[in-house]
Amino acid sequence: MKRKTVMQKALVLLLVVAMVAGFTSIAFGQDRAGGQTITMAMVAAWDNLIPFDTTSSYSDVVLDLIFDKLVYLKQDGTYEPRLAESWEMSEDNKVLTVKLNENAKWHDGEPVTADDVVFTTKIYGSPTVAAVRQNNVNPFAGFREDDDSIQVEALDEHTVAFTLAQPTNIDFLFFTKFRDIYIIPQHLLGHLPLENIRESDYWKSPIGSGPAIYESQISGERMEFTANKDYHLKSPSWDRFVLRVVATPNLLSGLMNNEIDVLAGNIGSLQLSDWDMAQQQPNLVTNSTTTVGYQYMAINTAQDYLTPRVRQAINMAINREAIVAGLLRGEGEAAFGPFSKEHLYHNDVVNVGFNPEEAKRILKEEGWDSSRELVFSVPTGNTVRELAAVIIQQNLQDIGIRTRIVSADFATHLNRVREGNYDLGLIGSGGSPDPSEAVINFKPDHINNFAQLSDWSIYNTGAAGEQAFSFEDRKLHYDKYQELLVEQVPFSFLYFENNLFAHNTRVGNINDNQDYSQLNRDVWNWTIVK
Amino acid sequence: MLKYAGKRFLIAIPTFIGITILVYILSSLAPGTPLEMIFSDPHATAEQMEVMRERYGLDQPVVIQYFNWLKQLLGGNLGISYRTGNLVWGDISERVGPTLLLTFASLTFSLLVAIPLGIISAYKPYSIWDYLSSALSFVGAAMPNFFAGLVFVYLFSVRLKIFPSGGMYDSSGTRSFGMLLHHLILPMLVLSIQQVGSLIRQTRGSMLEVQQEDYIRTARSKGLLEKAILLKHALQNAFIPIVTRIGLMIPFLFGGAVVTEQIFAWPGLGSLMVLAINARDYPVIMGITVFIAASVLVGNIVIDLIYSLLDPKIRYE
Numbered sequence: 001m002k003r004k005t006v007m008q009k010a011l012v013l014l015l016v017v018a019m020v021a022g023f024t025s026i027a028f029g030q031d032r033a034g035g036q037t038i039t040m041a042m043v044a045a046w047d048n049l050i051p052f053d054t055t056s057s058y059s060d061v062v063l064d065l066i067f068d069k070l071v072y073l074k075q076d077g078t079y080e081p082r083l084a085e086s087w088e089m090s091e092d093n094k095v096l097t098v099k100l101n102e103n104a105k106w107h108d109g110e111p112v113t114a115d116d117v118v119f120t121t122k123i124y125g126s127p128t129v130a131a132v133r134q135n136n137v138n139p140f141a142g143f144r145e146d147d148d149s150i151q152v153e154a155l156d157e158h159t160v161a162f163t164l165a166q167p168t169n170i171d172f173l174f175f176t177k178f179r180d181i182y183i184i185p186q187h188l189l190g191h192l193p194l195e196n197i198r199e200s201d202y203w204k205s206p207i208g209s210g211p212a213i214y215e216s217q218i219s220g221e222r223m224e225f226t227a228n229k230d231y232h233l234k235s236p237s238w239d240r241f242v243l244r245v246v247a248t249p250n251l252l253s254g255l256m257n258n259e260i261d262v263l264a265g266n267i268g269s270l271q272l273s274d275w276d277m278a279q280q281q282p283n284l285v286t287n288s289t290t291t292v293g294y295q296y297m298a299i300n301t302a303q304d305y306l307t308p309r310v311r312q313a314i315n316m317a318i319n320r321e322a323i324v325a326g327l328l329r330g331e332g333e334a335a336f337g338p339f340s341k342e343h344l345y346h347n348d349v350v351n352v353g354f355n356p357e358e359a360k361r362i363l364k365e366e367g368w369d370s371s372r373e374l375v376f377s378v379p380t381g382n383t384v385r386e387l388a389a390v391i392i393q394q395n396l397q398d399i400g401i402r403t404r405i406v407s408a409d410f411a412t413h414l415n416r417v418r419e420g421n422y423d424l425g426l427i428g429s430g431g432s433p434d435p436s437e438a439v440i441n442f443k444p445d446h447i448n449n450f451a452q453l454s455d456w457s458i459y460n461t462g463a464a465g466e467q468a469f470s471f472e473d474r475k476l477h478y479d480k481y482q483e484l485l486v487e488q489v490p491f492s493f494l495y496f497e498n499n500l501f502a503h504n505t506r507v508g509n510i511n512d513n514q515d516y517s518q519l520n521r522d523v524w525n526w527t528i529v530k
Numbered sequence: 531m532l533k534y535a536g537k538r539f540l541i542a543i544p545t546f547i548g549i550t551i552l553v554y555i556l557s558s559l560a561p562g563t564p565l566e567m568i569f570s571d572p573h574a575t576a577e578q579m580e581v582m583r584e585r586y587g588l589d590q591p592v593v594i595q596y597f598n599w600l601k602q603l604l605g606g607n608l609g610i611s612y613r614t615g616n617l618v619w620g621d622i623s624e625r626v627g628p629t630l631l632l633t634f635a636s637l638t639f640s641l642l643v644a645i646p647l648g649i650i651s652a653y654k655p656y657s658i659w660d661y662l663s664s665a666l667s668f669v670g671a672a673m674p675n676f677f678a679g680l681v682f683v684y685l686f687s688v689r690l691k692i693f694p695s696g697g698m699y700d701s702s703g704t705r706s707f708g709m710l711l712h713h714l715i716l717p718m719l720v721l722s723i724q725q726v727g728s729l730i731r732q733t734r735g736s737m738l739e740v741q742q743e744d745y746i747r748t749a750r751s752k753g754l755l756e757k758a759i760l761l762k763h764a765l766q767n768a769f770i771p772i773v774t775r776i777g778l779m780i781p782f783l784f785g786g787a788v789v790t791e792q793i794f795a796w797p798g799l800g801s802l803m804v805l806a807i808n809a810r811d812y813p814v815i816m817g818i819t820v821f822i823a824a825s826v827l828v829g830n831i832v833i834d835l836i837y838s839l840l841d842p843k844i845r846y847e
Contacts, residue, residue: 039701045797045805047613055571130581135573176573198615219624220805221698221797242701245795249680253688253695381808408561411810414570415562429572440572447569447576 035239036528038507041246041254042264045220049203051182052124052131057267057430060180060519062223062243066208067182068112070098071174073518075292077344077433079174082233082520083112083183083209093167093469100158103232106185107207107214114154119186121152121162128194136177141165147194169474172466175434179519183209211524212241221245234524241523252278255502262503262526265516266291266430270500272329272384278502289499289514290342292431294335295385296491297392300423302452309366311489313359314424316352317399318392324495327384327391331500335493337482338431338438345435345475347482359399368400374423376403379413385426388494392424420452430517431496435478436466442490451490458484506530535835542827549823550603550816551596557807557815558592564612564810586612599816608820609813613805618817621802626821628698629798632790633783635714636721640779644726645772648733652741653760663730670727675786678720679793686716696795717794721786725779732775736768743767769840777833781826 046059051067054060070084085101104112123129125137126147134144141163142149151163162173188207192200205214211233212225222244227236243264246254252274254260263269270278279286297318299311320334333340337350374396378389386407393403403424408416417425427450431437439462441448444455453459461484465477485491501513508529515522565579565588583589587598602609608618647663654660673681687695693716699705700713740746741764749759788800795801799818806814838844 037701037703045801047805047809048615050615053615055568055574130578132568132571132574132578134578135571135575138573218698218797219621220801221795224703240701240703244697244701245797246696247793247795250683250695250793250795253683256688257691257695259694259697259700409808410570411562411564411566411808412560413562414566418566438572447574447579448572 036237037240037242038238038523038526038528039242039244039259039261040264040268041244041251041260041262042268043246043248043251044267045245046223049206049214050198051180051184052129052133052136053198055132057519061264061267061521063182064210064520065212065225065241065243065523066206066210066214067184068104068209069182069520070117070178072520072522073175073179073433073515074512075433075514075517077171077175087170089170093169094164096162096164096170096173097155098160098162100160101232102158104209105230105232106187106209107228108188110185110187111157112183112185112209113157114160116183116186117160118152118154119190120181120183121150122148123184123189123194123197124181125150126194129197133180136180139164139166139168139173139177167467167469169436169466169469171434172436175432175518176436185209211236215240231524236524237527249274252502255284255504256281258283258504260504261507262510263501265501265513265521266293266499270502272331272500275329275331275500278500283505284502285505285510286500286502287513288331289501290333290340291496291499291514291517292340292343292433293429293517294338294340294431294496295388295426295428295494296335296338297494298417298422298425298427298450298491299489300420300425300452301488301490302420302454303423305369305372306423307366308488309362310368311492312352312487313362313366313368313399314396314401315486315489315492316355317359317395317401318492318494319354319395320495321354323388323391327387328495328497331498333496335495337485337493338429339435339478339482340496343435344433344471345478345482347479349479350482350486352486356395356399363400370400370402373402373404375421376405377413377416377422377425378405378407379410379426380407381410382428384497385428389426392494417450418447425450426494433518435474435481436462439463439465439481453488453490455488458488458490531835531838535831538831538834542831546820546823546827547600550600550819553819554596554599554812554816555592557810557812558595560810562810563588564812567809568612599813603820608817611806611811611814613809613811613814618813621814622799622817622821625797625799625802628796629784629787629791629800631710631714632717632721632796632798633780633787635718636725636783637776637779639718640722640725640729641776643722644729645733648730649737649760649765651730651734652737655738660734663734667727667730670723670725671731672727673723675720675724675789676793678723679717679790682716682720683793696793698797717790717796720793721783721790724786725782729772729775729779733768733772736771737764740764740768766840770837773833773836773840777830780829781822784822784825 042058042061044058046062047054047056048059049062051063068083070082071079072082073079083100083104084098086099088097100114106112121137124131125134125143127144128147137143137150141151153161155161185207188202189197211228211231213228215224215226217223222242225241227239229235246260248271251263251268251270278284299306324332324334336352339346376393378386389405393405396403416422429438439459440446441450442453442458443449444453458481461477462481465474468474468477503510506529508527509525565582568582569579587595611618611621614621651660651663683695686693694713698713699709746759746764749763787798788803791798791800792804803818
């Protein structure tokens, strides 16, 4: 039995070594030098660190730490200075002048100047670069005419003027355009030919001007940073920051074990089944936060049998309260339009309610063929949404509409919906405090016209709001826009799902995690409590 | 032997090409393209998508796309990831290490546990050891990786606080080998559990069968020590089906690693594959396929060669 003994010894040795290694690891939250570390978790990995070449929210988490943006966006529809110290829109709403914070510095010590902002907008808009995020600079005059045509200029070392192609609302600019514009350094990238800018080694360890300095990464597992103690808004009280990728089912165990200090918010939300247990943990602060993100069911308006009246019947047949109470266990809100009750632009009259009897009556009037079966396309990957599809299927069955659920991965589903090869299809949106967010979805010649609308009225009403300037004027446009949505029902809005947020009690001053849905986190304000 | 190895290698080439054709065609057959995910942003335009379609050659027929890819591969280039913009080889090489570490640790652990238990079960059938190892093997074989992962995290990480719930290192800023081992244990156990179950049954079955053979009876009647009979005469002969089983385990380990890596945020090829599939990142999907197919094919050749070492009667022409 000598061989067996050797095997047993080897096994025991392996376990002992590993456990000793684990137990001798240092105290929670401290690095080897005794500095304070904050560990944040999100549920999937970033794709790249090129700010103009990604649309991944996971990349945005990283980019928001390394780079600065002009303003800090808040879910209540307001914004605060970040790299921009102040801003002013001209009377004709065609020139936005931004004054930069003079204390802002790149991580290599060079000052951040107006030239950097001009350089960034040129890269975003350059036809040669052909950035994925080029549309973030499309309101500016000269967009995509040539590589230097965009009309953004440095008035002095710290003042930039953005000239707009047409009068534009400033909130619209900040919430939908500047939200994804990360300022990149001209002095490190300006010498590169535009066609090769993506290939630069700079992107492997980028130097930004944000609150965290890039240190290292393990691809797909973590990224580590040191604090930018010279950050112009506030010197962080922590010393290191670790961003880790953690599978959703393991978020709570990581928090309970003190392996994770804080969740990333909208892309690191606890699952509902863990929520009660999370609230009972003495080491955690929990917060169920309302969001502007929503789920909806697109309806293919190009199908002649899905008439506006039939669409209205479908809209009122869905028992949203049952979805919110049952599937979301109350951690959400029924949606009747794209704006939740807390949204500044919410229009009270859009509540269509739940009225299956009226829905049946309408279907009868419309001569609905009850033998017809609708193709109900449902993307996989979001359990609540997949279960909601089953409830909706039952609700529609109750009024005499048969559906066949066709599940597919998101890319397949998106293609099917974009091409119009469906009748009903579930999609989600991150939403926005700015009411213009979904307007593009109703533009008949746009690729994201999921409902296959041919009527321009919804789009035109929403787009007019982008060129209205007072809150009252905009509200009029977007009230009408919401009413048209209820009337024409290209989308049947379903629910707003709360973000189930938690952080360790050792991290303090995490005041408003709602704002994390706007792709920014005020990590410079976070403190270590103990 | 060398001639045989060479022949097996040559046969593996068309198999390899067949696998790449199958995977390429299957991933291209699904509706939608990588562009859907790159431009899932609501403000993307059709014009942008067209530019990108041409840049990536997605406007070409699938057959042409495949041959372009194959030409690149023969030139030693796996292409550029649509998702990250990096060289595919670069993305894969960052992830190979963790996957090999996990799969080989799991393979070693499975062998160390399953073979002794299988031998004991066969040596003393219907004993308490046999029942225990049978119970372990049934539970192991019946428990899916994702479920085992969640149970182990709850038990060892949340309740007992012995092992971390995921990742490769803690957040302290230093990365030691001991820390790596400590993080490796739970994913390794989860990946092993199914393999251990089936390997115990295989070893037990083979050993029981061999023990009925005449030469074992002869050895016993010659008065050889029971240990020598069991380990030298019986085990060596029982090993051939066990080695076959080990060969079959290799692809299963890579497959199981996809789920295990996801649960434990282990940054290997499995979690990269999931990201690539979700993003329709064809160059990365193909790159990982090439790597895994090549590993499995080479693994099979090695297993074949091991047969002849175990049993001198097996001779390859």
